[in-house]
Amino acid sequence: MNGVPATTAIPYGGDYNPEQWPEEVWDADHRLFGKAGIDTLTVGVFTWSLLQPAPDTYDFTVLDRIVDRAAAAGRRIVLATGTAALPPWLAKAHPEVNRTDFEGRRHGYGQRHNFCPSSPAYRRLSTTLAGRIAERYADHPALLAWHINNEYGGACYCGLCAEAFRGWLREKYGSLDALNDAWWTTFWSHRYTDWSEIEPPSALTEHWRGPNHTAFQGITLDYRRFTTDALLGCFVAEKEAVRAHSPHTPVTTNFMGMYRPLDYHRWAPHLDFASWDSYPPLDAPPTWPALAHDLMRGLKGGAPFWLMEQTPSTTACRDVNPLRRPGELRLASWQAVAHGADAVLYFQMRASRGACEKYHGAVIGHAGRDDTRVFRDVAGLGQELGRVGGVTLGARTPARTALLFDWDSWWALEMSDGPSRLVRYQDVVHSYYRAARTAGADVDVVPVTADLSAYDVVLAPLLHLVKGDLAARLEAVAERGGTVVTTYLSGRGDEHDRAFLTDVPGPLGPLMGVRVDEWDSRAAEWTNPVDFGDLRSPARLVFELVVPQGAEPVATYTTDFYAGTPAVTRNRFGERGGEGWYVATQLDDAGTDRVVRQVLSRHGLIGPYAEVAGVETATRVTPDGTRLLFLLNHGSGEVELPVHESATDLLTGKAYAPGEPLALDPLGVCVLRLA
């Protein structure tokens, strides 16, 4: 059952909470769903207090009716286990299920997504509920997939978690000597002599100024890993409870893209398919959600994922919640498909009448109209998806460029005292991703443990920690003739964030052919222009002073006492023309583009429309070998492009001969089936 659920078209619909409404509203809902081409409903996400109103009472009456009503209308159900928000009686009976926060405060009942992952009561009751639901609905004909819990996240610092953490550590390290060595506890006289002395790293123990400031990175790294595993344990327990009754229906839980608290790479093997909720930050460029899509696709080795949530119009949780303007929803939805989504789903079908999400956009608003602009746009997209049918399902991305994404490096870098608190992992990773994507390269975003043998180019920005055999595998890329790009603040620490006792960049040194003698960091507004010959890129934040050990300079600093020394280098490696590129500072976009395009062009990976600003391309190859080329115009002007081979636009049916011009409206989308 590994893989997305089997469907014949792109599932379209989303989160639906009819339990909040009288049944006459349900009828109106389904009528509107029909108008909008909606065939898939995620139900039950927050129904625990409904399904289990008391410890010994389960009541499925309402859920039965919801599911049956959907089935009667010919719709499929993604069924949630409902365990993401506690019922009040549970919190009252078992106060320890409420988390203790980073500040050491035991919370009381409220909100959601805030159960202690180490609580035996939570584990018992949530798995029992999941099992009961599975038992009841496993064979329901409308059932399409299982949706465990919802948006797992956060962390707990209670005594139960402390005890579980100690067990996790004992399992990992075996001995306190190994742990003391890994965490380098001698530094401040923290040598543990008994496991019970270890406390979760919090504002009351190792931290100050918040989660990124820790006295010992080792313990904090391990607590994040432990938290990842503890929540994963909750997922796995529910999944097993479901599997006992439903051995074949695919199981997922909805992720949140680049979500820092949880290392999704540790979760990926346990999901049948990946799914995620896309709410890009305000003013994010289109490559931002694209990066997240590719990261999610990378979770299951490139297999398609589901877009489990997006808003049809606005969010509500931000200080400012701009509207998706006409065309933006369509464009974002096709972008998801272009990057591997096999479903397009919304949060939410009908706007809540009360509570904090009542202003979150919905397919159906409070007045229940079908003549709002938003409804019309949703319905239009539904019809379009319907027209395309199942052709995109199961397709994969034939990328020859990989970008390494590593939660451990993210965590370690951003919790580091020195050199600069201003370097943001996501921003830098995105800057390299953006450069590759706008150059027209398809990119796989993969974990550091991924098989790299299929790639010509590996981008490894801010590879702060180098773990296991990664350095050797990167060298192998170059030995095959490929190119590896890494940056400042890479190769600094091992898996415990202990410095390598060698020159920087540690195990990446031979491949890069440089050593870093020292490093400077400066305030955000300070720049050192980096000279590429015909381009000057104002570098910022961190400036490593590089001493070449075989590498040749590509660009140099132009000011300060290290003016003239290399800021970017390339190093011939191996016998087949492979190279290691080292970028010793934070370039601006133009500088990053220069580096990345130069590398991609070595391998013929520059796309045909790389010079057309705002137009994104993405390729998918279907199981039967059909090549699909997605053209997405993120710009506000019309664009005319030459078509390079015979193709048919799946959205319009229009056929193009090679060289024929193709017009893309502002925010326009074209899905070409290449001949």
Next chain:
Amino acid sequence: MNGVPATTAIPYGGDYNPEQWPEEVWDADHRLFGKAGIDTLTVGVFTWSLLQPAPDTYDFTVLDRIVDRAAAAGRRIVLATGTAALPPWLAKAHPEVNRTDFEGRRHGYGQRHNFCPSSPAYRRLSTTLAGRIAERYADHPALLAWHINNEYGGACYCGLCAEAFRGWLREKYGSLDALNDAWWTTFWSHRYTDWSEIEPPSALTEHWRGPNHTAFQGITLDYRRFTTDALLGCFVAEKEAVRAHSPHTPVTTNFMGMYRPLDYHRWAPHLDFASWDSYPPLDAPPTWPALAHDLMRGLKGGAPFWLMEQTPSTTACRDVNPLRRPGELRLASWQAVAHGADAVLYFQMRASRGACEKYHGAVIGHAGRDDTRVFRDVAGLGQELGRVGGVTLGARTPARTALLFDWDSWWALEMSDGPSRLVRYQDVVHSYYRAARTAGADVDVVPVTADLSAYDVVLAPLLHLVKGDLAARLEAVAERGGTVVTTYLSGRGDEHDRAFLTDVPGPLGPLMGVRVDEWDSRAAEWTNPVDFGDLRSPARLVFELVVPQGAEPVATYTTDFYAGTPAVTRNRFGERGGEGWYVATQLDDAGTDRVVRQVLSRHGLIGPYAEVAGVETATRVTPDGTRLLFLLNHGSGEVELPVHESATDLLTGKAYAPGEPLALDPLGVCVLRLA
């Protein structure tokens, strides 16, 4: 005893704390009071530890001497019950009287205004003290008014309050079903099955990022109402204890104007007269304190109030504490009288020698001089008030314009997730008030439950919640030929902040003749110019997209995909030329002026000096029908105005014939008795 205390002139004086000083200082004080025309002293505000040094010991020796000394000098006393700051022994003996804060932390002894309103010990001891004081001084000839406690405020989240909250809810809702429905608890599986499951909404339960971010608005709204009522309960209990001994002397407590935590409209019926402490924010325009004055006047149906505190010179509690420049104190004091104040009082008579208010301005400074600039200004004002005598006492404002002010809407709007956290209730309400006042209209600031039948114009900006029969009463205004103005984000929720299941603006829709199809929100710096024909107003923050349902456009958006759609509309309503105006976005001052002046001019409510920048006018009508016209020059230049009818300036005695020019100095004041 409803109404302000009976006096023959405007009471002048303020807070006086001689218990901090040896008695020789008292003599100096009274000598200076004489020089300054001070006849009224508020005493006893922070005397609990003095009056009751131990649980079983009361000692009135010092207070007796203070009151007698004042009486001997011919001064009247506003006597406080002294219960606003706990004595140390009480906090020690009953730790539960110290509040538990929003973060869940039980406080220890310190500060003031921080007793738990649900504490039985506090209730018992405070009412006992109030009763003892009343018993002793009820018949003292110097007694003018009772001053219960001081600046009630804040909130507590302790177990006692939780229990009291549950009782309050049970009283309000009767059943948990009703409560679950009101709070829309099904949304996140929060259906309560036992009253004991309900916890105060705090940082540890339903909130994140502070008091404005709640998962469930319903519980948070109710907790604010409960807090209002709980503190009101403390007031009422003290008042009853006082009344038992003093049935006729008016009772008040000093409010704080637009103070968000407490809904003063719930308190108003329980006060004999309203009083408040005016400390306008830094750089507040003169309409800001004016709005607060009018709000306070509105508490008792337009009856006069007392200005209980203001600083003669500077505050101390702010980061920056500018001096009131020469003339500003006088102008602000007369402005208070112009808006309904029947007393002008200061905090404080003599500067404290120690503790956090020692730099707060005082009539008498640390050196005890009578030749400081501040003392001279205070004395000058005292003489001027004395010259005017009692003519203003009891006068009322003949306003034909009402502005609705609604704490529930304020709370609901600002705790809302979406559309924009940047909209501030006070700012928007003030912007409409400012527009009306600078156009020369007298304005009553009234609760949404007020009788609106006397008004030609009702301004209802940000009327987020529409409760009870308000919509019908607003329609009745228009049916009589009047005009109602409301804005974006109005008509959104019922009294529980549940969305109306109709088009926006909910029950206001028929009167406004529009429906809002969707809404956009943007960052603070983003503007969409709204076109009025000859004026463009850069609108900001929230942009509702209006579909007229009978209304005609007054102004339109000029950019974005909704360019050309209405931003301001007017709707003919009823048979007598009444209108409903809808302003779908946040206009700048010029745009708001345009809307409000156009509306006021329909009803002939533009004042004679509406084109004279900086000059405020206000009208009061005395009990004998005398019309007083206050002219206040807030500008820094001299202004010459034509007098429109025969009048006499009460401050100078100068008589004016119609058409005669009247000169107002910078910061000048004129109180015209109209013929």
Next chain:
Amino acid sequence: MNGVPATTAIPYGGDYNPEQWPEEVWDADHRLFGKAGIDTLTVGVFTWSLLQPAPDTYDFTVLDRIVDRAAAAGRRIVLATGTAALPPWLAKAHPEVNRTDFEGRRHGYGQRHNFCPSSPAYRRLSTTLAGRIAERYADHPALLAWHINNEYGGACYCGLCAEAFRGWLREKYGSLDALNDAWWTTFWSHRYTDWSEIEPPSALTEHWRGPNHTAFQGITLDYRRFTTDALLGCFVAEKEAVRAHSPHTPVTTNFMGMYRPLDYHRWAPHLDFASWDSYPPLDAPPTWPALAHDLMRGLKGGAPFWLMEQTPSTTACRDVNPLRRPGELRLASWQAVAHGADAVLYFQMRASRGACEKYHGAVIGHAGRDDTRVFRDVAGLGQELGRVGGVTLGARTPARTALLFDWDSWWALEMSDGPSRLVRYQDVVHSYYRAARTAGADVDVVPVTADLSAYDVVLAPLLHLVKGDLAARLEAVAERGGTVVTTYLSGRGDEHDRAFLTDVPGPLGPLMGVRVDEWDSRAAEWTNPVDFGDLRSPARLVFELVVPQGAEPVATYTTDFYAGTPAVTRNRFGERGGEGWYVATQLDDAGTDRVVRQVLSRHGLIGPYAEVAGVETATRVTPDGTRLLFLLNHGSGEVELPVHESATDLLTGKAYAPGEPLALDPLGVCVLRLA
């Protein structure tokens, strides 16, 4: 044993933590130490868990080897007592040794420098450890000095501290009446009737918005004094334990310069010599560390101190950690010597492999190289210091200008409500220091209790509290013909921060010949130009309105209603031409320069290079009377100066005749032995 340790050259080296490393690394270290001229190592700072792995187990094996290894290499040891970071077992066995923070939260195990100073367990165990170490190493030939604990700081608010605070108060005040009077508790009904009612002033009691906002300054001032004394008690206890075994070796602890939490003047008598860790704030001008050096030198009456820590390259703990550029380390090190340092030491000798300081600069980096730029610079400085030898040791600064530095005033001023929270004590004190230093005056930075009889000029900016006989001693300076300069917000309070019941500036009034009638404060961006005749200085923040009582105006305000009134005054005082200068507002640098230079020039204290921007001069006189003139070029350009008397540069051996030009490179240093 009062005084720095006896050495024959400037000790050079720093913190060394070989216990973190295998012994083969130690050999490499000592080899590199030899290359760098390093002769002094501070060891044992964080070794508690190593030396005492269990309550009853002490193990000195590793420390023995470290000390012996150093001795074998001919290096001297500064031996720490290792008590600054708790071992885990101790925190587990005695949870009360972990502090309770300002928010009332009991911490768990973690970090360092966070033991409760009132904990009996900590006191017992730390003194036992110190005694054991002293017993073992007192007679070791490598021992040069004792280093108690490390960077004492912070505060605790636990029950043990509350109890200790009450005892401290009882000792200080004798009676509650005295305490109530000192704290002015009547103000808000806080009259204590039992010592047990007193709670530490924290976020849960008297404070809001943090440590600077207190309802009662008296209790908060006393708590800071108590905290100073409580931590001092820990130091003294350890020192006594050391002294029992080591009666002659000098004892110190490393201070942190202008460190607000602790009043180092209360500590100074208990140290044998002062030492401190210099990490100037980002972008601090060179006078900032200079001020700190002079403050540290002032602790022991002008005796030399040790620079115990500085970074050879970068810090790690800041958001941004710039590199010390080539030449900066050398310049900063010689600046320390110029101001009285008799040692130049680093944190740290070898970079930690793990934990939060692994990126902090070190003499030896992770790769162990001796060919890094930093190592070369360190080695170069070591050789230079070696060449100069012992000539600077024991020298003193012949200053005729004193600057008063007063922790009580700092605390009182910055915890004051009103007039302005924007006035920063350090910034203003620095501005006067900077003006004097850049004019070429040597300055002693002394406590308010210092003997002032040797000074011609006393600068007393922001002398907020005037305690004891200080006013009389300042008058004595003027009576001798000297000049005293003070500023706005001086002379405001007594030692309890109670206002003086006289005109401002209180006891300074007669000397200054002014009274302050009132004061204004304005937002940061607002300025009032102060007119000096040929100079206008834009004054900011606070504007006192001065009424001369004998003083003559030096400069006047130019705007606002007090335009034309004095902003700076001078007052002839006494028979010998002495003067009191009063600066009633915050001038900019040019204005402060004008005042200070005018005062210095009265006494012939303007230095020979006062007009040469960027060049700092400092004088030291050695025990044998040799005069040394340090010339330090902080500028980025070469400077040529005339030499004014016969001199020899100790660094180059070059001799100069009077009038001969002396060239200083950018960041250049010259140490002239004057003939």
